Amino acid sequence: MRFAFDKMHGLGNDFVxxxxxxxxxxxxxxxxxxxxxxxxxxxxxxxxxxxxxxxADLRMRIWNADGGEVEQCGNALRCxxxxxxxxRIETAGGxxxxxxxxxxITIDMGAPRFEWDAIPLAYPLDTAPLPLGWDGLAGGHALSxxxxxxxxxxxxxxxxxxxxIGPVIETDPVFPKxxxxxxxxxxxxxxxxxxxWERGAGLTRACGxxxxxxxxxxxxxxxxxxxxxVRLPGGPLVIDWTPGGTIRMTGPATHVFAGEAEWEAFx
Ligand SMILES: N[C@@H](CCC[C@H](N)C(=O)O)C(=O)O
Numbered sequence: 169m170r171f172a173f174d175k176m177h178g179l180g181n182d183f184v185x186x187x188x189x190x191x192x193x194x195x196x197x198x199x200x201x202x203x204x205x206x207x208x209x210x211x212x213x214x215x216x217x218x219x220x221x222x223x224a225d226l227r228m229r230i231w232n233a234d235g236g237e238v239e240q241c242g243n244a245l246r247c248x249x250x251x252x253x254x255x256r257i258e259t260a261g262g263x264x265x266x267x268x269x270x271x272x273i274t275i276d277m278g279a280p281r282f283e284w285d286a287i288p289l290a291y292p293l294d295t296a297p298l299p300l301g302w303d304g305l306a307g308g309h310a311l312s313x314x315x316x317x318x319x320x321x322x323x324x325x326x327x328x329x330x331x332x333i334g335p336v337i338e339t340d341p342v343f344p345k346x347x348x349x350x351x352x353x354x355x356x357x358x359x360x361x362x363x364x365w366e367r368g369a370g371l372t373r374a375c376g377x378x379x380x381x382x383x384x385x386x387x388x389x390x391x392x393x394x395x396x397x398v399r400l401p402g403g404p405l406v407i408d409w410t411p412g413g414t415i416r417m418t419g420p421a422t423h424v425f426a427g428e429a430e431w432e433a434f435x
Contacts, residue, residue, distance in 0.1 A: 169431055174251055175210065175424040178243025180373025180402030182424075185216040185244075185251060189226070193217065197235030202434035204233035209434055210427070213369045216244045218252065224263055225254035232368025240314030242376015242405075242417050246273040250421035261314025269418075271406075277377070277415040280384045281312040288316070290344050296388065302337050305351070309385040313415060316347045316367070317381035321391065325353040325361055334365025350378045352386070352398075359397045360386055373402030380415045383407035 171193060174185045184203050186193055200215045202208070214230055221227035228248050230241045240261030248257060249266035250273055257264050265276040284292050287310050293299060297307040298318065305328070308318040318337065322328055334349045349365040362382050364375035379398040386392045387409055395408035395416075405419040 170428050171431065172426065172428050173210070174426050175212070176247040176251065177422050177424060178246050178374060178376060178419060179400055179405070181214075181243040181375060182212045183214050183216045183241075183244050183247055184210050184212040185218065185247065187218040187252075189218060189220055195229070195231060197231070197237075199431070199434065200231035200237075201233065201235040204231075205434075210429060213366070213372050214241055214244055216241070216248065218248060221258040224256035224258040226252060227258040229260070232366070233370075234368040236368045238315055238368065240277075240377050242275065242277065242313075242378075242380060243374055243419070243421075245275045245277075245376065246417075246419060246421040247423075249273050249275065251423065259314065264314075272418050272420045274416055274418040275376075277313055277380055277417055279412075279414050280381070280409070282310075284310075286312050287347075288344060290342050293342075296385070300342065302340070303333050305333060305337070309388075310347070311381055311384060313377045313380045313384070315377050316343065316345055317350055317378060318343075318347050319350040319352060319382045319385040321352055321354060321386065321389075323353065325351060325363060328363070330363050330365050331371055334371070338365060338367050348375065348378055348381075350375075350382045352382045354386065354391050355399070356392075358392050358395065359399070360392060361399045363401065374400040374405070376405060376417055376419065379405045379407050380409075380417055384409050384415060387411070
């Protein structure tokens with residue numbers, strides 16, 4: 169059966185977006201992996217499904233390239249808001265608000281959570297910092313911004329082999345739902361440089377929720393003050409947060425092309 173899709177990206181974090189309001193679609197892990205495959209499929213970091221919502225303009229569901237369905241995706245939220253004009257989007261990670269403006273799309277991502285069972289961890293532990301270390305990376309701050317993140321601040325980002333250590337931390341049994349691994353360097357009073365090993369997708373050009381989690385962890389420790397420019401390999405996002413408040417993320421959303429494909433081609 170044929171289906172229509174849009175290919176979009178936020179700073180190089182790329183998505184295949186399928187609107188299930190316009191066509192019957194059933195996604196499972198195998199289908200998500202097949203579509204995301206960069207050699208045999210369309211290729212993307214995440215497959216995004218738009219569905220009708222009873223409480224917002226639409227519901228957005230997210231599958232990582234490894235086929236796992238997850239709660240939240242900051243860059244995809246901006247893309248879906250730009251594609252559809254939605255201002256209220258329901259996700260498994262919470263209800264968010266979107267605004268279109270001159271400087272890009274702004275998403276109000278909701279409030280971060282710092283309790284061990286909200287992330288979740290496998291058992292009670294301090295989360296800021298977490299009293300655990302992995303091969304030279306210690307003192308990470310764990311938090312949820314709708315999905316789970318751990319953030320490490322280091323003096324030299326280039327010296328961290330995130331491709332090697334990222335998968336080890338992602339799959340540590342202390343994180344029962346696995347975790348997104350962020351490594352950041354403070355580059356100014358309101359500036360961070362960030363690399364992200366994404367749960368289920370590996371190293372990506374950008375991670376919106378990773379930028380949110382990292383800016384929150386840095387503001388909370390007094391390392392920077394908001395609004396913070398978070399520079400990722402694919403470009404910058406601006407993140408603002410005041411303790412006790414919600415996180416605002418601003419950045420671009422780029423439409424690359426619209427296409428059609430057949431599910432049978434991915435079998
Ligand atoms: N690229 C995303 C995050 C996608 C989901 C993440 N890999 C997870 O498993 O939680 C973003 O822009 O936030």
